[in-house]
Amino acid sequence: MLPMVLNSTNSTKYLNRSFGRIPSLLLGILSFLLIAIAQIKSPFVQGERKDFIAPLPMMERFSFGYSETLADLMWVRALQDFDYCDQSVGENICRNNSWLYQMLDTITNLSPQFRIPYAAGALALTVIITDVDGATKIFDKGVRAFPNDWPILYRAAYHYMYEVKDNKRAAELLIQAAKNGAPPWVFNLAGRLYSDAGNLELAESVLQDMINTKQDPGLVKRLQGKIQSMKNK
Structure with missing residues (x-):
């Protein structure tokens, strides 16, 4: 017959072995449940890819201390399909609040100080798939989270300037950027933003920054196309 009471040393070792695995176990159960619920809540058309699952609302409330890890995993997933549009509403124009927006919104909720989803993710929304409303929301979150980050x-x-057609707001952002380390010519650009030449100059400066910082080639190519369209007009 097994002893009914363990001595204190063995008891401590047993508890450590047993409960030390609980966080990992909880994370595994949580991941399984989130995927299962998302599958149930996201019906698919026959033949459609089944890995474009939008995150559940308020996922940050279910991260159980693993918010940064979940944000990293979701960012890696989003990177694989920066050009994915789940529903086109026009030529090279995606529906508002697209799959990519939902991914970026959840990532930045899980990790508000995760910079790259604001800097590169929002740019993908506006340049590659043209989800204007989604890009506006992510950029606004990024400006609030990083008010001194001039890029x-x-x-x-x-x-x-280009998508929302709000040159006043664009000029305000340029002045804010100039006050936080952007090159001095950005001040002058803010003043010229109300002309077509100013619009083109801003677009080309963003393109050059993307090339210099080795941004995603898809982003660079798409922005080059938009700039050429501006020149043709």
Whole structure:
């Protein structure tokens, strides 16, 4: 017959072995449940790819201390399909609040100080798939999270100028960028933003920054196409 009471040393070792595995176990159960629920809540058309599952709302409330890890995993997943549009509403125009937007929104909720989803993810929304509303929301979150990060600020200015057609807001963002380390010519660009020449100059400066920082080739190619379209007009 097994002893009914363990001595204190063995008891401690047993508890450590047993409960030390609980966080990992919980994370595994959580991941399984989130995927299962998402599958149930996301019906698919016959033959459609089944890995474009939008995150559950308020996922950050179910991260159980693993929010940064989940954000990293979701970012790696989003990177694989920066050009994916789940529903086109026009030529090279995706529906608002697309799959990519939902991924980026959840990532930035899980990890609000994760910079690259704001800097590169929002740019993908506006440049590659043209989810204007989604890009606006992610850029606005990025500006709030990183108010002194001038590359984010002037990429947001490009979005407001080119897609939202709000030159006043774009000029404000450029001035904010200039006050936080952007090159001095950005001040002058803010003043010229109300002309077609100013619009083109901002777009080309964003393109050059993307090339210099070795951004995703798809982003560079798509922005080059948009700039050429501006020149043709």
